[in-house]
Amino acid sequence: MPEKKERSTIVEPSRGDPDAEGGTAATSERQPSVAAERVTVNLTPRSVRAMGNLVNWTGYTKTDTINRALQIYEFIQQIMENGGTVHVRQAEGAEPERLTFF
Template sequence: MTVNLAPRASRALENAVKLTGDSKTDTINRALQVYAYLEEVWDNQGEVLIRSKPDSTELIALKFF
């Protein structure tokens, strides 16, 4: 399979690879699994919340794309 990434997506991939040390293939596989999970949650009228800092009580709702 060949994937053509937009510049922003390509930069995000490079950043994720740098942060995790995983290969591009592993990073894309993991990203697709996370994306599918998020879509499933949203499809079931769920919410996804992210805690931006361990000691923070602020929760951020995430919905993108």
């Protein structure tokens, strides 16, 4: 049986993008640039643990971690809005699993 080729999408800031500091997923449509915004967020205990783990694993600040999480969420939502699906492989050699978001 022939080996399947894996395709990857890299989500990172675009060079020369005025919004690159926060990073974005590459998209075919350019959105108008918007100003930075300060918000207050109430996190659940589960979200606090997740943020702490991500800060420890990545070395990013809490602000950077939240910004990246929102951008990844937008990227995934955009895929699903366009009829696509998102799959993950939890371990080397494991079968890909389709992610379902509620």
